[in-house]
Amino acid sequence: MTRIWIVSLTNRRKAGVTALGAVIFLAVLLAVLWQVRPVQISYEGQTLNRLTFKKTVGEALLAAGVAPGAHDRIEPGAAAELAAGIWAKNRITVIPAFPVMVTVSDQSRELMTAARTIGEAINEAGLAVGPLDKISPAPGEALRPGQDIRVVRVERRTRSVVEKVPYQVIRREDESLERGQEALLREGHDGEREVILEEELEDGRLVRQAVLEEKVIREPVPEVLAYGTISVVSRGGRSFSFKTSMMMKATAYTPGPESNPWGNGYTYTGIKAGPGIAAVDPRVIPLGSRLYVEGYGYALAADIGGAIKGNRIDVCYNEVPEALRWGVRTVKVYVLDE
Numbered sequence: 001m002t003r004i005w006i007v008s009l010t011n012r013r014k015a016g017v018t019a020l021g022a023v024i025f026l027a028v029l030l031a032v033l034w035q036v037r038p039v040q041i042s043y044e045g046q047t048l049n050r051l052t053f054k055k056t057v058g059e060a061l062l063a064a065g066v067a068p069g070a071h072d073r074i075e076p077g078a079a080a081e082l083a084a085g086i087w088a089k090n091r092i093t094v095i096p097a098f099p100v101m102v103t104v105s106d107q108s109r110e111l112m113t114a115a116r117t118i119g120e121a122i123n124e125a126g127l128a129v130g131p132l133d134k135i136s137p138a139p140g141e142a143l144r145p146g147q148d149i150r151v152v153r154v155e156r157r158t159r160s161v162v163e164k165v166p167y168q169v170i171r172r173e174d175e176s177l178e179r180g181q182e183a184l185l186r187e188g189h190d191g192e193r194e195v196i197l198e199e200e201l202e203d204g205r206l207v208r209q210a211v212l213e214e215k216v217i218r219e220p221v222p223e224v225l226a227y228g229t230i231s232v233v234s235r236g237g238r239s240f241s242f243k244t245s246m247m248m249k250a251t252a253y254t255p256g257p258e259s260n261p262w263g264n265g266y267t268y269t270g271i272k273a274g275p276g277i278a279a280v281d282p283r284v285i286p287l288g289s290r291l292y293v294e295g296y297g298y299a300l301a302a303d304i305g306g307a308i309k310g311n312r313i314d315v316c317y318n319e320v321p322e323a324l325r326w327g328v329r330t331v332k333v334y335v336l337d338e
Contacts, residue, residue, distance in 0.1 A: 037082040041066055043094040056081055057092055071097035073114035098145035102127070105153050105203045115143050127151060134202070155201045158212065165191035167220040177228030180244030180335075188223025191216060233334070240292060242334040246284075248311045250293065250333075252326035253279070254318065267303035279303035279314035285335060292334040296326075 039060050041048040054060045058078030061068065068074055073095040082090045097112040102125055115121040119139030122129060129135065132154035137147075167188035177183060193216045200208040232241045253259035255273035267273050269287055278291060278299040285291070289301040296315045308314050313333055317323045 033086045035084055036086055037084050037090055038086060038088060039064070039082065039090040039092055041092045041094070043068075044096065052082075054082070057090075060090075061092065061094070066094065068094045069097055069112075071112040071114060073097070100143065100145070100147045100149060102149045102151070104151045113143070117141060118143055118147070118149055121147075121149060122151070130154070132156060152202050153204075155204075156198065157201070158196060158198050161195050161197060162217070163193050163195055165193050165216060165218075165220045167191070168222045170222050170224045172224065172226050173229050174226035175229050177226060178230040178233065178245045179228050179242060180246050181228040183226040184223070185226050186222075186224040189221040191220030192218040231337075235292060235294070236297075240334070241337045242292070243337055245332055245334045246311060247330055248313045248333045249328065250296075250313050250315060250326070250331045251328050252317055252323035253305070253314050254320055254323050255316065256320075258320055259323075269302045271302055273303065273316050275316060275318060276300060277302050277316040279305040279308045279316075281309050281312060284311060285313075285333075290336040290338070292336060294332045295329070296331070 035053060036051050037053065037055075037060070039050050039052060041050065041061065041064055043066050048064055048066070050060070050064050052060045052063050054063050056078065057074060057076055057080045060082060061074070061078070075093045075095065082088070095114045097114045099110050099112055100121060101108055102111050102121070104127060111121065111125050113121050113124050115124050117139065118135065118137050118141050121143050122135065122139065129151060130153070134150075134152040134154055136150045136152070167190050169188065172185070174183060193214055195211060196213040198210045198212050199206055228245075231243075232239055234240075255263070255265040257263065263273075265273055267277060267279075271277070276297070276299050278293065278301055280287070280289075280301045280303075282304065285301050287301055287304075291299045291301055291313075293299050293313065293315060299315060303314070303316070305314050313331075315326065317326065
């Protein structure tokens with residue numbers, strides 16, 4: 001009886017050890033199942049499934065031998081914690097960076113990025129974008145490899161400028177003056193106005209300008225000019241009506257080679273030169289006009305001359321002494337009515 005009891009006691013001890021081991025194993029297994037973190041890593045077109053005890057995304061990638069580039073995007077971020085437990089689902093995606101071109105104020109540089117949108121790439125580049133700045137394409141648009149991104153710096157400013165206000169000319173009839181004659185009764189003066197402008201500049205270049213306000217700070221003073229109305233005068237006992245009169249510098253010439261070495265004695269209009277013919281500037285007196293030249297008499301504007309420009313007239317004489325006696329003088333010339 002004693003022997004049987006000893007054997008039974010031994011068997012009971014062995015069974016207890018086995019049960020304890022099973023409990024410990026089960027506890028360890030449960031601990032492992034609770035602490036292990038399954039991860040699925042998508043990288044460069046591959047999918048890696050791993051079990052890890054690492055707690056963060058970055059540590060799990062390092063343990064799996066995956067080394068993202070400095071500009072690659074990791075989703076979720078490298079510092080994100082992994083969910084524990086064999087039943088957990090941890091998905092890690094590494095998106096490789098790609099080049100895009102960023103141009104700011106005409107200065108371009110290449111940016112390596114894995115951003116999803118234009119706006120994210122701008123932020124990643126560390127660019128401060130003002131509220132008026134223009135981004136093209138729009139910040140919310142998807143970013144593509146090789147994309148050209150342009151940031152235009154926009155500035156709005158107001159400034160004040162002082163502008164000239166031209167004076168007006170007031171013309172008044174004067175019955176004491178001949179047609180073509182004028183007299184200054186009052187000198188005119190320009191005024192000034194202040195203009196407030198709003199300007200918009202893109203990359204320093206003016207693209208829009210608008211007037212916000214303007215005010216006259218000095219009124220202009222009109223010029224007052226009297227003009228003649230007398231159209232009939234008497235000279236040498238004879239009256240004639242005229243279109244206009246003007247003061248002109250007058251010289252004299254002859255039909256011969258002494259006045260025009262290359263001439264043939266005929267005028268520019270084809271008639272023979274001689275007394276009663278005058279050379280004029282057709283821009284001042286039309287050719288064919290009938291004239292009265294004080295100190296000379298009646299004449300026909302039928303010739304031109306290389307030196308006869310503006311308010312100049314050249315009257316014709318037959319003889320050189322007559323022309324020399326005329327000399328150079330200032331005379332009043334009447335353009336007669338037809």
